[in-house]
Amino acid sequence: MEERTGTGAQKKQHSRTCAHSHITGLGLDKECAAIKTKDGFFGQENAREAAGVIVALTKKQKMAGKAVLLAGPSGTGKTALALGMARELGERIPFCVLAGSEVYSAEVKKTEILVENMRKAIGLKIKTVSTVYEGEVASLVFNGSPKAFTDGGKKITEINVELKCQKGKKSLRLDPSMYGNILSERVRTGDIVTIDATSGSLKRLGRSETFSAEHDIESEIYLPVPKGDVKKVKETVHQITLHDLDSAHACPKDGQDAIALINRLGKTKKTEITEKLRNKVNASVTDLVLKGAAEIIPGVLFIDEVHMLDADCFAFLNRALEMPTAPTFVLATNKKEGVVRGTGIRNTLGISNDLLDRFLIIQTQQYGKEDIKAVLVIRARTENISMEEGALEALVEIAERTSLRHAMHLMAPAEICAKSGGFEKIEAAHIKEAEELFCPVRR
Ligand SMILES: Nc1ncnc2c1ncn2[C@@H]1O[C@H](COP(=O)(O)OP(=O)(O)O)[C@@H](O)[C@H]1O
Numbered sequence: 001m002e003e004r005t006g007t008g009a010q011k012k013q014h015s016r017t018c019a020h021s022h023i024t025g026l027g028l029d030k031e032c033a034a035i036k037t038k039d040g041f042f043g044q045e046n047a048r049e050a051a052g053v054i055v056a057l058t059k060k061q062k063m064a065g066k067a068v069l070l071a072g073p074s075g076t077g078k079t080a081l082a083l084g085m086a087r088e089l090g091e092r093i094p095f096c097v098l099a100g101s102e103v104y105s106a107e108v109k110k111t112e113i114l115v116e117n118m119r120k121a122i123g124l125k126i127k128t129v130s131t132v133y134e135g136e137v138a139s140l141v142f143n144g145s146p147k148a149f150t151d152g153g154k155k156i157t158e159i160n161v162e163l164k165c166q167k168g169k170k171s172l173r174l175d176p177s178m179y180g181n182i183l184s185e186r187v188r189t190g191d192i193v194t195i196d197a198t199s200g201s202l203k204r205l206g207r208s209e210t211f212s213a214e215h216d217i218e219s220e221i222y223l224p225v226p227k228g229d230v231k232k233v234k235e236t237v238h239q240i241t242l243h244d245l246d247s248a249h250a251c252p253k254d255g256q257d258a259i260a261l262i263n264r265l266g267k268t269k270k271t272e273i274t275e276k277l278r279n280k281v282n283a284s285v286t287d288l289v290l291k292g293a294a295e296i297i298p299g300v301l302f303i304d305e306v307h308m309l310d311a312d313c314f315a316f317l318n319r320a321l322e323m324p325t326a327p328t329f330v331l332a333t334n335k336k337e338g339v340v341r342g343t344g345i346r347n348t349l350g351i352s353n354d355l356l357d358r359f360l361i362i363q364t365q366q367y368g369k370e371d372i373k374a375v376l377v378i379r380a381r382t383e384n385i386s387m388e389e390g391a392l393e394a395l396v397e398i399a400e401r402t403s404l405r406h407a408m409h410l411m412a413p414a415e416i417c418a419k420s421g422g423f424e425k426i427e428a429a430h431i432k433e434a435e436e437l438f439c440p441v442r443r
């Protein structure tokens with residue numbers, strides 16, 4: 001069975017080093033105990049083990065009605081924990097990230113932004129059964145004048161293709177409108193192709209193994225001649241999110257090509273997805289689920305800086321948690337207490353009481369010298385930065401005095417200072433130089 005992942009599903013992006021690119025998981029062993037240094041993590045063992053339990057509960061779809069709150073001082077790894085959870089859940093489970101402050105927009109209602117992000121965090125596995133013609137192109141003949149056709153004429157009158165499989169051959173007459181598709185896929189005899197019987201779309205999969213000795217150096221993908229008959233019934237699993245479906249239904253006539261994408265930029269797409277449209281999508285989804293053709297996969301919605309939300313949002317989340325297909329909510333805050341926005345009332349963590357009741361709280365602990373040093377070492381390795389012991393000590397001291405994040409951010413500038421002075425490794429003086437250039441938020 002073939003698997004396809006939709007646009008909303010999580011994708012790996014490792015090409016650029018970002019603040020958390022050293023985090024590759026939660027660093028737990030088989031018994032779900034935290035290994036001190038693993039998967040880019042160091043220390044914070046309790047929180048990592050608790051996060052591991054949440055991952056297990058999410059996989060078993062047992063998080064309905066409750067939410068997780070990562071609480072702890074700034075720079076103690078709350079966002080890193082959430083991303084570690086995403087890595088542990090794997091690509092199949094959607095993971096959507098939202099900052100609390102993002103809900104405030106002049107054009108879109110706060111709850112609308114929350115709904116949209118919730119739907120980005122709910123996956124749908126849809127099985128489709130389609131008939132395809134698959135095989136090695138034994139012959140490909142165009143009748144008519146190709147030039148006239150590309151000029152807008154109708155001279156291509158017939159396309160005949162013969163496909164070969166291990167069980168036999170089949171001749172197909174293709175619609176002349178498929179000429180462009182065949183050209184863009186650069187199909188020639190000896191290629192392995194698949195043609196969808198319903199949509200008529202043709203895809204080149206590679207070249208037949210029979211031709212694998214054609215060149216000394218190859219950039220081609222060689223495939224065996226497909227087994228069985230040319231005509232096949234194929235089951236494909238598509239993984240998309242409810243938001244993908246909403247968007248697709250909101251712009252049904254736009255198409256998916258580059259021009260359509262550019263044209264969409266000018267449109268306020270968000271307002272096009274109405275509640276009515278979502279209800280329609282929900283009804284079709286329910287129907288598919290009842291027929292056994294689709295499966296709902298609740299993912300994770302991570303809301304960072306959750307204290308930035310207000311009473312309306314908290315009331316909305318309270319209701320949303322009860323939904324049978326709700327994603328797992330993972331929230332994070334660095335406030336111990338504060339005014340609940342929109343009420344003027346002070347409360348623990350700056351969050352309203354009715355929502356606090358539903359939380360499983362994971363507390364992250366302030367780091368000591370050893371933890372800071374270990375995290376900085378991991379980070380330096382990820383950024384491919386070499387430091388003398390003295391430079392590391394200087395950074396640890398800065399992290400204690402300002403913040404871990406600020407110390408981390410000084411690494412790359414210090415490397416520039418070192419390199420411009422002709423040094424291979426960063427020395428304490430370069431850290432000092434970088435520190436003087438950039439001012440921390442708090443001293
Ligand atoms: N225990 C840890 N192990 C490895 N890296 C960590 C750890 N804790 C924090 N970090 C890294 O330190 C930086 C600050 O942590 P972050 O997760 O942003 O903190 P918070 O979200 O709590 O403010 C990030 O780059 C993060 O990846």
Ligand SMILES: [Mg+2]
Binds near residue numbers: 078
């Ligand atoms: Mg954070």
